[in-house]
Amino acid sequence: MQAFETLLDESARAHGHLCPGQVVGVRMAMLGCRLIDLDEPTRRDQIKKLIVYVEMDRCTADAVAHVTGVKLGRRSLKFVDYGIMAATFLNLETGKAYRVISTEDARDLTAIYAPDIVEKGPRQLAAYRRMPDSVLFRVQKVRVDLDECDLPGPTRRKVACSICGQTIRDRREALVDDYPVCRPCSGTCYFRNAREVSWSGINWTPGEASTRIVKPGSASSAHRLSAID
Ligand SMILES: [Zn+2]
Numbered sequence: 712m713q714a715f716e717t718l719l720d721e722s723a724r725a726h727g728h729l730c731p732g733q734v735v736g737v738r739m740a741m742l743g744c745r746l747i748d749l750d751e752p753t754r755r756d757q758i759k760k761l762i763v764y765v766e767m768d769r770c771t772a773d774a775v776a777h778v779t780g781v782k783l784g785r786r787s788l789k790f791v792d793y794g795i796m797a798a799t800f801l802n803l804e805t806g807k808a809y810r811v812i813s814t815e816d817a818r819d820l821t822a823i824y825a826p827d828i829v830e831k832g833p834r835q836l837a838a839y840r841r842m843p844d845s846v847l848f849r850v851q852k853v854r855v856d857l858d859e860c861d862l863p864g865p866t867r868r869k870v871a872c873s874i875c876g877q878t879i880r881d882r883r884e885a886l887v888d889d890y891p892v893c894r895p896c897s898g899t900c901y902f903r904n905a906r907e908v909s910w911s912g913i914n915w916t917p918g919e920a921s922t923r924i925v926k927p928g929s930a931s932s933a934h935r936l937s938a939i940d
């Protein structure tokens with residue numbers, strides 16, 4: 712694995728800024744990978760062995776994903792919305808799994824590890840760089856029973872919603888009176904009042920931009936998606 716400072720630089724660039732969450736996340740990922748014996752998680756031969764569960768949608772999550780190379784689209788990144796600053800690193804080959812939790816104590820100890828810095832943000836940045844792993848983190852050895860339908864690779868199973876016909880992949884359906892139902896139809900999803908609508912420019916395709924007639928005096932109009940009327 713690359714050096715901490717290199718990983719932090721890259722992670723901050725990908726994330727958009729350097730923040731205490733990047734420092735914690737990079738260190739969390741380095742520790743997690745070390746615990747499950749993956750020294751180069753982004754390398755081709757190791758990338759398929761790693762699954763990471765992140766328990767928060769905060770800065771730290773971006774750093775963990777960046778350093779480990781896990782991706783939602785590859786099914787190697789699992790977001791579980793617990794609101795806890797923790798991530799679990801699972802080696803699919805060995806079954807080894809460790810949950811690394813960022814301690815609250817670390818927040819209280821920043822003044823001790825960076826007494827030379829007064830301002831809160833910079834002090835956290837410096838302190839989280841200096842703290843030993845044992846102060847910054849707690850670690851739990853855990854067992855993760857990963858369902859076959861959650862593994863990377865092709866879709867294991869498809870069913871049609873018995874109400875709306877929507878295809879549901881990988882056993883994400885709910886069962887209502889033993890019939891498969893998609894989450895929106897089951898009434899247990901994150902949105903409500905869904906209504907199908909039309910939108911202006913409904914027949915636009917990416918190839919169209921170059922052939923579209925540009926009105927005089929509006930050079931950019933060919934590249935602009937018109938707003939909904
Ligand atoms: Zn951030």
Ligand SMILES: [Zn+2]
Pocket residue numbers: 872873874875876877892893894895896897
């Ligand atoms: Zn449905």
